[in-house]
Amino acid sequence: MISDRKREEIRKEAKEILAGFAKSLEKVNIKGKALKKGVEGFREEQEGLICDADFRKRMFENAPEKNEDCIIAEKKSW
Numbered sequence: 001m002i003s004d005r006k007r008e009e010i011r012k013e014a015k016e017i018l019a020g021f022a023k024s025l026e027k028v029n030i031k032g033k034a035l036k037k038g039v040e041g042f043r044e045e046q047e048g049l050i051c052d053a054d055f056r057k058r059m060f061e062n063a064p065e066k067n068e069d070c071i072i073a074e075k076k077s078w
Contacts, residue, residue, distance in 0.1 A: 002010075065072040 060066055060071065063071040
């Protein structure tokens with residue numbers, strides 16, 4: 001069990017550490033990032049290619065878990 005005196009010493013030391021850290025952060029200069037005008041990384045939706053119906057049927061037959069038109073797959077299970 002920690003005595004009240006020791007607890008106050010720890011609290012005082014922690015405040016000193018935090019104050020020193022805050023003082024050091026005041027000296028840090030961070031350059032602002034310029035905002036891009038347009039959002040990138042998205043593609044325009046278009047008509048998809050017509051797929052092979054037999055291939056689709058075989059894919060869904062082989063899938064261990066499926067939900068209507070979706071195959072439920074595990075992500076990053078390695």
